[in-house]
Amino acid sequence: DGGITQSPKYLFRKEGQNVTLSCEQNLNHDAMYWYRQDPGQGLRLIYYSQIVNDFQKGDIAEGYSVSREKKESFPLTVTSAQKNPTAFYLCASSTLELFGNTEAFFGQGTRLTVV
């Protein structure tokens, strides 16, 4: 089935540790996005990408890094520079076409907790 898959579902990070969240899609979408959601809050954009080997910083990119080596994959690394990483992380993908199937789909999310 076509879709977008995030893993793991739950992740625990020790202080000072880097962790990587996986996001894979088989929808042939060009655009991919990472968002952070804090409890009771909206979605804030971390990074986004439209093509392979190119990505842009969103509103809260500090302490995060991404790569886009393949069209279907957009992993997010939460570095030790991110002082408050506990949050729900959501990955999304969408087509850049203006017609046809234009939906933006979300993965199931990764809940990251610092221990």
Add this chain to the structure above:
Amino acid sequence: ELKVEQNPLFLSMQEGKNYTIYCNYSTTSDRLYWYRQDPGKSLESLFVLLSNGAVKQEGRLMASLDTKARLSTLHITAAVHDLSATYFCAVDMSDDGGYNKLIFGAGTRLAVHP
């Protein structure tokens, strides 16, 4: 600045009543999305609106788009408890470099009670 504003942020509705959620955005856009989020879950796509005057309906929810006013509405008809959730609008906008970014409103937390 690229901004998406939703109101109200909180909405407590009685079952059977009607209400409208508003979504204003600050720049031209090709697409506007409405999503639903249940507690602890990811986002579920409800509607994609592509052009001025677009109207889409699914069950008790109807979404519309006025690109000239940069306004979308999500209308709830005869609310039922199952509609209790948080509703987000999101707008596909171009940044200064011409790259598309998907910007979300703060969400409207809807509670439907007897």
